[in-house]
Amino acid sequence: MAGRWKNDLTLDDVTPRGIYLNRRQMLTSLTAAGLGLSVSPAAAQGADLEPNTFEDITSYNNFYEFGTGKSDPAEYAGQLTTSPWTVEIDGLVDRPGPVSMDDILSRMEIEERIYRLRCVEAWSMVIPWQGFELADLLEMAGVQDGAQFVAFQTLLRPEEMPGQKRPILDWPYIEGLRLDEAMHPLTIMATGLYGKPLPNQNGAPLRLVVPWKYGFKSIKSIVRITLTDRQPETTWNLAGPDEYGFYANVNPNVDHPRWSQATERRVGGGLFSRRIDTMMFNGYEDEVASLYRGMDLAENY
Ligand SMILES: Nc1nc2c(c(=O)[nH]1)N[C@H]1C(S)=C(S)[C@@H](COP(=O)(O)O)O[C@H]1N2
Numbered sequence: 591m592a593g594r595w596k597n598d599l600t601l602d603d604v605t606p607r608g609i610y611l612n613r614r615q616m617l618t619s620l621t622a623a624g625l626g627l628s629v630s631p632a633a634a635q636g637a638d639l640e641p642n643t644f645e646d647i648t649s650y651n652n653f654y655e656f657g658t659g660k661s662d663p664a665e666y667a668g669q670l671t672t673s674p675w676t677v678e679i680d681g682l683v684d685r686p687g688p689v690s691m692d693d694i695l696s697r698m699e700i701e702e703r704i705y706r707l708r709c710v711e712a713w714s715m716v717i718p719w720q721g722f723e724l725a726d727l728l729e730m731a732g733v734q735d736g737a738q739f740v741a742f743q744t745l746l747r748p749e750e751m752p753g754q755k756r757p758i759l760d761w762p763y764i765e766g767l768r769l770d771e772a773m774h775p776l777t778i779m780a781t782g783l784y785g786k787p788l789p790n791q792n793g794a795p796l797r798l799v800v801p802w803k804y805g806f807k808s809i810k811s812i813v814r815i816t817l818t819d820r821q822p823e824t825t826w827n828l829a830g831p832d833e834y835g836f837y838a839n840v841n842p843n844v845d846h847p848r849w850s851q852a853t854e855r856r857v858g859g860g861l862f863s864r865r866i867d868t869m870m871f872n873g874y875e876d877e878v879a880s881l882y883r884g885m886d887l888a889e890n891y
Pocket residue numbers: 647650651652653654655707708709710744763791792793804805806807808809810811
């Protein structure tokens with residue numbers, strides 16, 4: 591089923607884990623020495639990386655578990671209990687099992703990353719995240735040789751997530767990445783923003799951020815991470831297969847069937863909110879284009 595989304599990957603095509611061992615070195619070499627991530631790959635490619643205000647980032651959200659309006663998450667997500675929190679890591683890993691959020695926070699190296707978030711609905715923001723590389727968490731669990739994809743699942747708790755009482759989407763929200771995308775040094779798990787713990791409306795206590803993909807790939811409030819040899823189903827692909835593909839790479843040259851993806855509205859500034867050109871891979875082309883070499887990106891949207 592879903593043959594349309596199948597890719598031609600074989601085990602040999604999935605980049606071996608070994609090459610990621612030098613990922614910190616790789617990222618550092620992309621940035622001016624000593625400036626850390628204040629000069630990010632996207633900035634090097636000419637993207638505007640002036641952060642949005644804390645107010646914008648926490649009041650204009652998509653989190654359908656709390657309703658479909660942009661202000662619903664800020665209004666209703668406060669009731670979500672995010673502590674204690676446990677993430678189940680299972681599937682093709684050496685050390686499966688539940689891991690507590692406290693354990694994750696004490697074992698992962700938390701860094702700041704300023705990333706652009708580009709929504710499929712053609713708006714964008716720049717967000718100063720705190721988080722860690724997903725690769726570090728996956729290496730902690732021990733990825734087995736047969737693994738080729740990573741599947742993610744959001745909490746299912748309708749008592750605290752009123753949107754889940756309505757058939758807006760198939761609950762729980764699910765997402766997936768190819769293993770090489772998941773292991774890429776730009777792919778992070780966010781635990782905070784603007785130096786504060788992650789606000790509930792932004793996906794507390796743990797959400798994925800994949801900056802070269804449309805925002806819907808960045809699944810919030812994650813409770814399960816599964817390593818698998820099959821391309822996982824994803825909530826938005828199930829909801830609208832012609833509109834939302836598995837890859838969902840930001841691409842100004844491939845329109846959504848109902849609107850252009852060539853430009854975007856930068857959230858903030860009220861009436862003066864600017865329209866800017868959308869960049870290939872959201873400005874991260876130098877870092878990620880090689881993941882898709884030889885693939886037809888109009889076919890694999
Ligand atoms: N569980 C869950 N994750 C989700 C969503 C959602 O509705 N539920 N919305 C996605 C969409 S469409 C976008 S654009 C981003 C928005 O992230 P932000 O609100 O932190 O800006 O979250 C993504 N993650």
